[in-house]
Every structure is written in structure tokens, then in C-alpha cells.
Amino acid sequence: MLDTILEAGSGFDWISPLAGILGDIMNGPSHTFLIPYGSSPLSGREIAWMLGKRGVKTWGLMIVSGTLMVSVRLNQARWAQHLLEQSGVPLENPLPAQTRKRRSGSRRTPGRASRQRGGASGTLVDSIQDVLNTRVF
Secondary structure: OHHHHHHHHHHHOOHHHHHHHHHHHHHOOEEEEEEEHHHOOOOHHHHHHHHHHOOOOEEEEEEEOOEEEEEEEHHHHHHHHHHHHHOOOOOOOOOOOOOOOOOOOOOOOOOHHHHOOOOOOOOHHHHHHHHHOOOOO
16 A cells, blocks of 8 residues: 555655665666566566565665566676566566677677567666666776
8 A cells, every 4th residue: 555655646746766866876777677567466566575584675665657676786786686586576588598608808898789579679677777877987
């Protein structure tokens, strides 16, 4: 019930997005999980509590257009994803599968075309990920 009230009041909220951005800056590289709120067995508060209990720091919890956004440190994202999947929480943007390490020391960042699913033009999840992954400084 508390989440419903928070969602209704979030239309006028400018503090939560600002706190999320500040959390991203303060905690370094992060991954924001997008969770379809209507099909999640846990509320946002329960998700934050469950992850925190297992050592995963969370911030930036917001519900935007029926999607719960939860940010975690990038080095804890695999563990957080495992815990969320184990709890039956559906994810719209799971982390990409781990690939074998390359022999050369070069790192290549995937372009937008390689992130798209099935060759479809950009989805809402891709757009949100692009915004969230944009370096502020």
C-alpha cells in the first residue's frame, strides 16, 4: 500500500531523481535494474531490504510508469541479479551473459546495435540504459 501512495505522489517528486543521480555519483559505476512492478512478488522496500541484508547497497528506488528502478554497484550487480532471480523478481534488463576473457588486453565497449534485441529499433529499456550509463563527469 505504501508503494501505491509513493507512486501516486512521485509525479510531483524531483527529490528522488536528484537523490538517484547523487547516489550514482557517490557510489561509482552502477547498474540500474528495471523491474515491472505489477508482476513483481516483492515491493520496492522488500527488494531493498532483501538485497541490503545480503550485503548489496541499493539507492535510487523509484517507480516510473509502472517500472521499479533499483541501482546497485556494478561490482555487486551479478550477485544482486542472482538474488533477485532467486526471489522470483522479473527483470527487464538483466546483465549480459559473461563472456570469456579476451587474450588481448584491449577492452571494447558494445555499441548500441549490439545491445538491441533481435535487431529491433531501440526499446524503452535501451533508451533508459543509455541515459543511466551516460557519464556525468
